Ligand code: IDP
């Protein structure tokens with residue numbers, strides 16, 4: 001077991017549907033601590049760069065539009081095996097395939113508007129945390 005950090009984003013559908021508290025409760029009740037948080041409106045350029053890995057995919061332009069359609073809450077989560085733990089709590093990308101009790105199964109409206117983002121590896125977590133946060137914005141407790 002090792003303590004890790006991962007990037008979480010409550011996407012615009014989650015923020016505008018007032019799911020911030022509900023989503024954070026899922027993390028805190030399953031031993032993930034919020035060690036940084038920022039509510040922000042992403043620019044098109046930020047969303048394009050953040051999701052650059054998907055730029056050849058047919059859903060890319062819609063994904064960028066969706067991610068800039070309202071504010072997002074970007075967070076750094078910390079805990080044992082945080083990357084995998086967060087992905088488990090989130091559930092599968094497609095809510096129809098997400099396990100019972102996961103955030104996406106319970107709240108996602110579609111495969112696109114699926115409430116949360118979570119880093120998919122420790123390597124990507126480091127890159128994604130660095131994309132949104134300076135080290136001075138991340139706390140310990
Ligand atoms: P993930 O968020 O579970 O890691 P990715 O495959 O990395 O899933 O896709 C990034 C995001 O792009 C998804 O969370 C979702 O918002 C959107 N997305 C993924 N696949 C589709 C699709 O087939 N149609 C529309 N949007 C999609």
Ligand code: MG
Nearest residue numbers: 117118119120
């Ligand atoms: Mg992904």
